[in-house]
Amino acid sequence: MPTMSDVTDLRFWRRRNISKGGNDMGKKILLGMSGGVDSTYAVFELQKQGFSVEGAVLKMSDSTDVAGAVQAAEALGVPLHVVDCTERFRRIVIEDFISEYTKARTPNPCVICNRFVKMAALCEVAASLEIPAVATGHYARLCRDEKTGRFYIAKASDIHKDQSYVLWRLSQEQLSMLHFPLERLLKTDIRQKAKDMNLAAANAPDSQEICFIPDGDYASYVESVRGRFPKGFFIDDKGMPLGEHQGIVHYTIGQRKGLGVSFGHPVFVSAIDAAANTVTLSEESAVFSQGLLCRSLNFMKLLPGNYDGLHMQVKIRYSAKPEAATVQIRGDVAQVQFDRPVRAVTPGQSAVFYQEDEILFGGIIDISFR
Numbered sequence: 001m002p003t004m005s006d007v008t009d010l011r012f013w014r015r016r017n018i019s020k021g022g023n024d025m026g027k028k029i030l031l032g033m034s035g036g037v038d039s040t041y042a043v044f045e046l047q048k049q050g051f052s053v054e055g056a057v058l059k060m061s062d063s064t065d066v067a068g069a070v071q072a073a074e075a076l077g078v079p080l081h082v083v084d085c086t087e088r089f090r091r092i093v094i095e096d097f098i099s100e101y102t103k104a105r106t107p108n109p110c111v112i113c114n115r116f117v118k119m120a121a122l123c124e125v126a127a128s129l130e131i132p133a134v135a136t137g138h139y140a141r142l143c144r145d146e147k148t149g150r151f152y153i154a155k156a157s158d159i160h161k162d163q164s165y166v167l168w169r170l171s172q173e174q175l176s177m178l179h180f181p182l183e184r185l186l187k188t189d190i191r192q193k194a195k196d197m198n199l200a201a202a203n204a205p206d207s208q209e210i211c212f213i214p215d216g217d218y219a220s221y222v223e224s225v226r227g228r229f230p231k232g233f234f235i236d237d238k239g240m241p242l243g244e245h246q247g248i249v250h251y252t253i254g255q256r257k258g259l260g261v262s263f264g265h266p267v268f269v270s271a272i273d274a275a276a277n278t279v280t281l282s283e284e285s286a287v288f289s290q291g292l293l294c295r296s297l298n299f300m301k302l303l304p305g306n307y308d309g310l311h312m313q314v315k316i317r318y319s320a321k322p323e324a325a326t327v328q329i330r331g332d333v334a335q336v337q338f339d340r341p342v343r344a345v346t347p348g349q350s351a352v353f354y355q356e357d358e359i360l361f362g363g364i365i366d367i368s369f370r
Helices: 004-010 013-019 037-048 066-076 086-102 109-128 172-177 187-196 218-226
Strands: 028-032 052-059 080-084 141-144 151-154 232-235 241-245 268-273 278-282 288-299 307-315 323-330 333-343 350-355 358-369
Touching: 028 037, 028 109, 037 052, 037 066, 037 187, 052 066, 052 109, 066 080, 080 109, 086 109, 086 218, 109 172, 151 172, 241 278, 333 350
Parallel strands: 028 052, 052 080, 232 278
Antiparallel strands: 141 151, 151 358, 232 241, 268 278, 288 333, 288 358, 307 323, 307 350, 323 333, 350 358
16 A cells, blocks of 8 residues: 555645635545544535545444444445554554553553554555545644645634644645545534434444543553553652552543542642652642643644744643743754643643644653643
């Protein structure tokens, strides 16, 4: 199957056509289909825009609803390609997930998957079928800076369903082929329209955060693969033992509940040291950080380069509110100083930097500092 380098010549075809006011009537597009209401309804939106739609369901794990995608495609008369991504997903996403937890970091596997598995596979399949564009049912907007020619992600019109945060790592090549048919729509309207059309997916539940762990018990999943983590000590800010913990995989920065110890007042996880096998418990004030360092940067609207004193908004997790910060960039590292202390900055999570609704760049949180 072709790689992303094989589709480079196609990458500006569709966006160049649209930016010049071209008509997409009859142009083929490959839509990632999951069997859910979003990707199913996306077929109608793409057809309204004049696209000839083919679908692809990417089997990532046993939890992938291939049957649901097949049912939706058959009902809509859309050709569907079933693509087995299980080995790629295991190697790139699951192994990274387990490795990060082993290092006392908290990863976001959706960020890794979207670039290196989901979008990579869609673009490869599209290239092999000589289809110049791909689409997904994500709630996000795709934009292009006319001055620089760079593509970038912006927040969706439905701010409550916005998924821009998990798309910050997509490459320029991938973005140039991408289309978001739901970018201006509201999820409530889509679900109602799907019901009006009697689509089987209309009442399908929203997908869970981590698709390969349906019950949400991350610690048990990691231990089922890697084996039980050794017990160790809870310690205070001075390094004094406070009791026994059940293995570092069971804890994350900012956690208060489920610690298994009681001190008569609330305590919070403020640090996890994988090498020493310790979990530090502190007063809540110790969970707040003045800033962070992030690495593995991916630039979107912002041109790659070195910068000083950039003021922007940053999200440190999917559900977090944006925080104002001043940013310095040197190569592949960004140093961030928050305008006010921010709670539970967690190594391994993504830091995504916005100017209003537009993503400037993103990175992986390495360390925080008080």
